[in-house]
Amino acid sequence: MTTEKTAGKVWVFGDDIDTDALAPGLYMKGPLEELASHCLKAIDPNFAATVQHGDVVVAGVNFGIGSSREQAVEALKYLGVRTLVAKSFGGIFFRNALNFGMVAVVSADVDRISPGDRITVDAASGTIENLSKNETYTCEILPPQLLAMVRDGGLVEHLEKKRAQAQLKDAGQ
Amino acid sequence: MGRTLAEKIIARAAGRETVSPGEIVTCTVDLAMMHDSGGPRRVKPILERLAATVWDSDKVIVVSDHYVPAVDAESAAILDLTRKWTADNGIRNFYDMQGICHVVLPERGHLRPGMFVVGGDSHSPTGGAFGCFMFGVGATDMAGVLVTGETWIRVPGTIRIDIHGALADGVSAKDIILHLCARLGMGGAGYQAVQYTGDTISTLAMQERMTLSNMAAELGAQTGLIAPDETTTAYIRKAGGDPGDAANWQSDDDASYLATHRVEADKLAPYVAAPHSPANSAPVNEHAGVAVQQAYIGACTGAKLDDLHMAARVLKGRLVARGTRLLIAPASTRTTATAAADGTLAILTEAGAILMPSGCGACAGYGAGILADGEVCISSTARNFKGRMGSSSSKVYLGSPYTVAASAVAGRIADPRDLLESNAR
Numbered sequence: 001m002t003t004e005k006t007a008g009k010v011w012v013f014g015d016d017i018d019t020d021a022l023a024p025g026l027y028m029k030g031p032l033e034e035l036a037s038h039c040l041k042a043i044d045p046n047f048a049a050t051v052q053h054g055d056v057v058v059a060g061v062n063f064g065i066g067s068s069r070e071q072a073v074e075a076l077k078y079l080g081v082r083t084l085v086a087k088s089f090g091g092i093f094f095r096n097a098l099n100f101g102m103v104a105v106v107s108a109d110v111d112r113i114s115p116g117d118r119i120t121v122d123a124a125s126g127t128i129e130n131l132s133k134n135e136t137y138t139c140e141i142l143p144p145q146l147l148a149m150v151r152d153g154g155l156v157e158h159l160e161k162k163r164a165q166a167q168l169k170d171a172g173q
Numbered sequence: 174m175g176r177t178l179a180e181k182i183i184a185r186a187a188g189r190e191t192v193s194p195g196e197i198v199t200c201t202v203d204l205a206m207m208h209d210s211g212g213p214r215r216v217k218p219i220l221e222r223l224a225a226t227v228w229d230s231d232k233v234i235v236v237s238d239h240y241v242p243a244v245d246a247e248s249a250a251i252l253d254l255t256r257k258w259t260a261d262n263g264i265r266n267f268y269d270m271q272g273i274c275h276v277v278l279p280e281r282g283h284l285r286p287g288m289f290v291v292g293g294d295s296h297s298p299t300g301g302a303f304g305c306f307m308f309g310v311g312a313t314d315m316a317g318v319l320v321t322g323e324t325w326i327r328v329p330g331t332i333r334i335d336i337h338g339a340l341a342d343g344v345s346a347k348d349i350i351l352h353l354c355a356r357l358g359m360g361g362a363g364y365q366a367v368q369y370t371g372d373t374i375s376t377l378a379m380q381e382r383m384t385l386s387n388m389a390a391e392l393g394a395q396t397g398l399i400a401p402d403e404t405t406t407a408y409i410r411k412a413g414g415d416p417g418d419a420a421n422w423q424s425d426d427d428a429s430y431l432a433t434h435r436v437e438a439d440k441l442a443p444y445v446a447a448p449h450s451p452a453n454s455a456p457v458n459e460h461a462g463v464a465v466q467q468a469y470i471g472a473c474t475g476a477k478l479d480d481l482h483m484a485a486r487v488l489k490g491r492l493v494a495r496g497t498r499l500l501i502a503p504a505s506t507r508t509t510a511t512a513a514a515d516g517t518l519a520i521l522t523e524a525g526a527i528l529m530p531s532g533c534g535a536c537a538g539y540g541a542g543i544l545a546d547g548e549v550c551i552s553s554t555a556r557n558f559k560g561r562m563g564s565s566s567s568k569v570y571l572g573s574p575y576t577v578a579a580s581a582v583a584g585r586i587a588d589p590r591d592l593l594e595s596n597a598r
Contacts, residue, residue, distance in 0.1 A: 016359060016450060019295075020558040025538035028210065029240065029247040042565050062360035065393060066558060067537070068211060068295040070311030091364030091395055092295055096311035143197055145325065155313050156219055159320060163223065 007120040007131070008054040008083060010113055013043060015060035019093065022064065022072035032071070032078055039075040053080030056121065058113050060086065064093025073100045083121050085110060085128065085139065098146050101154035109137035123147060175425025177331040178398050179366035182306040182422065186289035194330040194365075194431075200289050204232055205318050207293035208274050210239035210539070213258035214251050215312030216319055228322035230263040234283060236274035239539050241532040272505020272531045275299035275387060275473040279379070280507055282414025286401040286422040291318055295390050296473050296555065298367075302379065302386035303409065304401035304422045306366075309390070329365040329395050330431040331424070336373040338439030343590040345483060346381040347475065347553065347573035349373075349436060350388040351444035355454035356434070360393030365431055367394040368424060373438040374399060379408040380479040387474050388555050391451040400424060443589060445551070446571035449559040457576055460586045467550040468493070468581035469562075470574050471502035471529065472536040475553025478508045478517075480574040485520040487578035487592050493525035494584030499577075500542045502529035524582075538562050544569070551580045 021042050027035040040047045057063075057076065063086035064072055073096045076084070084097060084104040097104040103123050113119060117132040126141040142150065152158040176184070176191065184192045186200035207216070212235055220226070227233055235255065243249035252269075259267040268277050275296050278284055286304030291297070293315045300307030310324070318324050336349060367389045374382065382399050389397025399405075400423045406416035442456040470476050470484055481503060493499045501521055503509040509531060512518045522528060529535075535542030536554040543563030544550055550562060550569045557569035572580070575589035582592065 018556075018558045020538075020556075020561045024560060026543075026560075026563075028539065029251060042560050062393065065360050066295060066556065068293060068297075068309040068311050070211070070215075070313055073311075088360065088363065090360065091393065092309050092311060094364075095314055099311060099313040099317075145197055155317050156222060159223055159317060163225075 007118060008056040009052065010056050010058050010115060010117045010119055011047065011051065012113065012115045013040070013057065013059040013063070016062045016065060017043065017059055019064060019066035019069055019072040019090070023069050023075050028069065028071065032074060035071055036075040036078040039079060048079060051079045051081065055081055056083040056085065056119055057081050058085045058110055060110060061088045063089050065090035068092045070096040070099065073097050073102060077102060085113070085121060098150055099155040101150055101152070101157065103150060105139040105142065107137055107139035112137060123150070174429065175427035177366070177428045177430070178304065178368060178400055178422055178424045179306055179329060179331050179396070182287055182289055183326060183328055185287065192328045194328050197325055197327050199323050199325050201323055202232070202291055202318050203288040204234065204283065204290040205315065206234045206236065206274055206278060206290065206297070207315055208235070208239055209237040209251055209255045211293040211312045211315065213255045216316040217254070217258055219313065219316035220319060223320055225320040227262050227319050231265065233264050233319065234266040234278065235259045235264050236268045236277050237270050238273045239533045241270045242530055244541065270532070272508065273473045273533060276477055276504040276508070279303055279383070279408070280412055280505055282409060282412035285409065285415055285417045286405065286419040287417065291315065291324060296387050298389040298394060298397040299383050299387040299473060301389065301397040302382040302399050303405060304398065304419065306396055306398070308395045331366045331368050332362055332394070333430040333433040334367055334369050334436065335433055336369060336371040336436040336438050338373060338437050339376070340373065340438050340441065341590070343575050343593045344441050344443055345573045345575060346377060346384040348441055348444045349438060350385050351446050351451065351454040351571060352436065352441055354388070354391050354446065354451040355444070357392055359391055359450050359452040362389070362392040362394035364393060364395050366396050366398060367392060368398040368400070375402060378479055379404060380477040383477065384474060388451070391555055443573060443576045445576060445586060446557055448557055448568040448570065451556060451571060457572070457586065457588045460570060461588060463570065463586045464549060465497055465551045465580055465585060466548045467542070467544060468497060468499045468577050469535055469542060469550055469552040469554065470577050471500065471534050471552070472554040473504060474555040475574055476502055476504040476508070478511055480553060481508065481512050481517050481521065483574040484578040485517045486596070487575055487589050488524035488526070488582065489520045491524055491582045491592070493581045497581055497584045499524070499526040499581040500529050500535065501526045502534040503531050505531050535562055551577050551586055553577045
């Protein structure tokens with residue numbers, strides 16, 4: 001299960017990485033495995049093949065701008081990415097990321113993070129620790145309501161939990 | 174202190190007297206719209222996993238527009254699933270291959286000022302043209318709405334875009350929004366609400382207003398509002414809808430805005446966005462002369478009836494250049510029917526345009542009309558991201574229907590005002 005504090009090796013991308021780069025329209029009707037193999041191919045042809053479970057994607061402004069297709073998030077998650085740090089996110093992409101239980105945080109200190117750095121991201125306290133450079137940065141805190149959903153693993157898991165709690169309450173009455 | 178239109182709608186949907194920008198509130202959803210790509214095929218497994226049913230089937234609208242008509246086994250299966258799911262779930266408002274969702278919704282009278290609407294597509298801000306707080310969500314968010322009838326929102330501030338002056342002939346709403354994309358930058362609105370105001374807006378027809386609201390998405394706004402007026406209520410009544418208490422859904426005079434940007438519309442030239450971002454926009458003369466192999470008039474942004482009328486004014490009595498193909502995909506079947514009845518389609522096809530089915534088509538690379546390696550296209554659509562319309566080495570320029578039509582005639586990017594002036598002579 002995802003927690004709000006995650007660590008991993010960094011991949012750095014620039015500004016305006018759009019949803020067509022993350023989930024190309026040509027592969028949208030096929031299986032997720034195939035779509036994910038084309039994730040970010042237009043920007044970095046090696047990314048999908050070499051990204052490791054737990055790696056962190058760090059980007060500039062407008063990461064995930066464009067379409068509402070949540071496969072843009074799902075492809076990254078399929079490839080093992082659980083944490084995203086950007087100067088800003090596309091609004092719909094940000095919601096989608098949290099819905100999939102991803103830790104997505106906004107930070108102005110992105111430029112201090114280099115490819116291959118190992119970082120931890122704590123969305124509850126709003127801190128990023130760069131273990132490779134021994135530096136600490138700040139990021140925006142995820143509000144408690146949204147953090148609770150991320151902690152549960154995403155919106156579907158969050159709703160499942162709420163339903164189970166409601167059923168328990170009903171049974172107890 | 175006065176309240177913005179966005180704050181008024183969100184407060185009403187949240188059951189609150191007032192809301193403040195930045196706070197997170199839970200809102201009751203008045204209407205949920207989804208299409209074949211992000212809709213049933215994505216929400217069905219989630220609803221099954223939660224053992225849940227749709228909270229209110231009369232508040233759900235499904236439109237098949239992305240994979241229409243089916244071109245292979247996968248797209249046929251997606252459409253089949255869409256049809257079966259809507260039938261199984263009692264969704265009466267299902268528009269199968271009738272056009273693009275953002276155009277079909279108002280065309281069939283579903284939007285009423287003051288509504289809080291979620292759409293499973295990023296161009297959902299189009300509904301803002303009708304004074305609805307309508308915004309795009311992903312499929313999991315949509316599933317949450319279908320189960321609970323609610324969703325969360327961080328209350329946005331409002332950026333006012335105040336537009337004044339009469340547009341010159343050959344200049345349209347598309348040129349205003351491309352100009353704004355260049356000025357504010359893609360994502361420049363930072364997921365706040367945008368509200369368009371000013372005397373130019375008052376004179377614009379609904380479909381032109383829809384173009385401005387539609388591409389609020391490219392500004393990075395959550396929605397692109399226009400307060401309802403007589404033009405709005407007349408459109409809604411004609412579509413068989415109920416404008417409700419439209420007069421109440423206005424920003425207060427003393428409402429506070431995050432920023433106000435003024436646009437002198439009378440000074441605007443046609444704008445063209447160069448690859449690969451709508452923000453790479455500049456007056457058409459900066460790109461004039463670039464050879465185009467394809468000209469595309471399509472999508473929710475650029476193939477409504479008013480858009481086809483613009484193209485027809487340029488194409489009447491002219492021919493598409495050799496070596497250039499002009500593809501036109503009217504935004505809805507009603508658009509096609511009306512354009513056939515009023516003579517527009519005859520003008521377009523006599524000029525050599527190729528008529529395509531109504532749907533999202535080539536815009537997002539889903540349908541027919543995608544580009545080969547190195548090809549150049551000028552398009553009336555909203556996005557020109559790298560590889561979006563086909564090959565990742567293709568190049569897409571964005572312009573108004575006037576500009577796309579003029580470029581099709583010239584075989585290269587061209588200023589439509591020259592052709593419109595020679596019409597007048």
